[in-house]
Amino acid sequence: MSKLWGGRFSKDSDHLMEDFHSSIKFDQKLYREDIRGSIAHADMLGTVGVLSRAEADTLIEGLKAVQADIEEGKVAFTTEDEDIHMNIERLLTAKVGDVGKKLHTGRSRNDQVAVDLRMYVRSAVAETRQLLVDLVEVLHDLGAAHVETIMPGYTHLQRAQPVTFAHHLLAYIQMFRRDVVRLDDWQKNNNIMPLGSGALAGTTYPLDRNQTAQALDFDAPCANSMDGVSDRDFVLDYLYAASVSMMHLSRLSEEVILWASQEFAFIDLDDAYSTGSSIMPQKKNPDVAELIRGKAGRVSGHLMAMLMTMKGLPLAYNKDMQEDKEGLFDAIETWQKCLMMAAPMLKTLKVKKENMRAASEGGFTNATDLADYLVGKGVAFRDAHRIVGELVAHALDQGQALGDLSLADLQKASPQIEEDIYEAISVDTCVKRRHTKGAPGFPQVEEALDECKSWLTQQ
Numbered sequence: 001m002s003k004l005w006g007g008r009f010s011k012d013s014d015h016l017m018e019d020f021h022s023s024i025k026f027d028q029k030l031y032r033e034d035i036r037g038s039i040a041h042a043d044m045l046g047t048v049g050v051l052s053r054a055e056a057d058t059l060i061e062g063l064k065a066v067q068a069d070i071e072e073g074k075v076a077f078t079t080e081d082e083d084i085h086m087n088i089e090r091l092l093t094a095k096v097g098d099v100g101k102k103l104h105t106g107r108s109r110n111d112q113v114a115v116d117l118r119m120y121v122r123s124a125v126a127e128t129r130q131l132l133v134d135l136v137e138v139l140h141d142l143g144a145a146h147v148e149t150i151m152p153g154y155t156h157l158q159r160a161q162p163v164t165f166a167h168h169l170l171a172y173i174q175m176f177r178r179d180v181v182r183l184d185d186w187q188k189n190n191n192i193m194p195l196g197s198g199a200l201a202g203t204t205y206p207l208d209r210n211q212t213a214q215a216l217d218f219d220a221p222c223a224n225s226m227d228g229v230s231d232r233d234f235v236l237d238y239l240y241a242a243s244v245s246m247m248h249l250s251r252l253s254e255e256v257i258l259w260a261s262q263e264f265a266f267i268d269l270d271d272a273y274s275t276g277s278s279i280m281p282q283k284k285n286p287d288v289a290e291l292i293r294g295k296a297g298r299v300s301g302h303l304m305a306m307l308m309t310m311k312g313l314p315l316a317y318n319k320d321m322q323e324d325k326e327g328l329f330d331a332i333e334t335w336q337k338c339l340m341m342a343a344p345m346l347k348t349l350k351v352k353k354e355n356m357r358a359a360s361e362g363g364f365t366n367a368t369d370l371a372d373y374l375v376g377k378g379v380a381f382r383d384a385h386r387i388v389g390e391l392v393a394h395a396l397d398q399g400q401a402l403g404d405l406s407l408a409d410l411q412k413a414s415p416q417i418e419e420d421i422y423e424a425i426s427v428d429t430c431v432k433r434r435h436t437k438g439a440p441g442f443p444q445v446e447e448a449l450d451e452c453k454s455w456l457t458q459q
């Protein structure tokens with residue numbers, strides 16, 4: 001089969017070479033965008049008179065027919081035709097005859113692939129955004145059921161101060177909402193149309209770039225033809241958003257794994273989202289969470305790979321840029337699947353409230369509150385810190401919690417301590433007294449959940 005670009009060549013490509021540089025194996029994913037871009041281009045060529053209206057309409061009908069053939073599985077793409085752009089052009093010409101050869105007037109594969117990929121990422125942004133919103137909704141609903149479920153909050157993975165399960169989940173809600181903002185920023189910064197950039201230096205035809213931009217739902221044509229064909233920031237922006245969000249998913253997964261362990265025993269994962277062991281009959285493993293944690297590395301790997309691909313490229317298009325696709329496609333699919341799995345895993349888990357509460361009572365999470373109590377009785381905080389430290393050491397010796405110590409023992413450490421201490425350092429009081437905005441106090445958490453609910457209704 002002769003190459004569409006074969007005029008200046010006197011011999012065929014080497015077979016291995018053909019396989020090496022051809023991208024059809026992976027860029028066939030772009031067929032819808034490629035056809036949509038070509039329809040807009042052909043229509044515009046008809047409007048400005050570069051093609052007759054009849055020619056433009058024939059191309060448009062032909063392109064629609066090619067799309068139908070692809071979707072009905074009637075088409076076998078070929079590596080000889082290298083990529084999706086030339087495959088579709090060949091299929092079009094086979095369908096509509098010689099007029100098909102006019103489609104590429106005033107266009108290069110360089111601006112063509114740039115517009116295709118941008119539209120592809122733009123759709124991925126919209127889909128991923130919805131999946132993030134769905135996940136926030138699941139976290140919200142789970143949180144709403146656990147406003148008063150007290151659990152230990154940790155620093156250094158050591159029990160620190162009591163919080164609530166709802167408050168803990170609200171922290172993740174903030175992260176995933178920032179991920180949504182990152183996608184909205186993608187849309188603000190990258191919805192720019194490259195067609196008309198040509199190979200790199202624009203074209204000599206009187207193209208109406210505003211018409212194509214509008215037809216393809218872009219905000220504007222790109223301002224510089226060389227940037228138009230060589231900018232892949234829109235890929236990087238998506239990969240960065242994906243990497244950060246996968247990092248969030250991975251942190252949440254890590255906690256789910258810990259919580260599901262017998263050592264924590266804070267939650268029970270649903271059987272539908274767990275697996276067993278081929279040898280150990282007792283096992284129930286948190287595979288979904290482990291896989292999400294594992295896949296986070298691969299997505300940031302794609303971000304790094306793309307940065308490395310771009311960093312040494314002179315303007316304008318270089319074939320290195322064909323390497324933009326596989327990592328991107330994998331990142332889109334991985335991120336979306338992880339979001340789709342995280343949501344039902346969280347929705348179906350069972351919370352073991354009593355264990356969460358017992359853990360928060362057992363680990364001196366009220367020690368800061370005891371120090372604060374002493375401060376309230378006029379003791380300087382640094383002195384209070386030392387007194388409580390000594391009490392903790394004493395309680396550890398006795399195998400007791402602070403609240404189990406007798407009043408006499410407590411008063412030995414500090415005569416300012418009175419009978420009201422037990423109420424003051426119960427974990428319920430510890431949480432209730434944390435009533436600044438954004439803290440785990442029950443009304444504050446209710447308020448945060450309400451705010452989240454109203455955000456959800458605006459999405």
Ligand code: ARG
Pocket residue numbers: 023027083109110113317319321322323
């Ligand atoms: N398959 C190519 C890519 O994905 C399309 C652009 C090719 N342009 C070129 N001058 N060879 O980057």
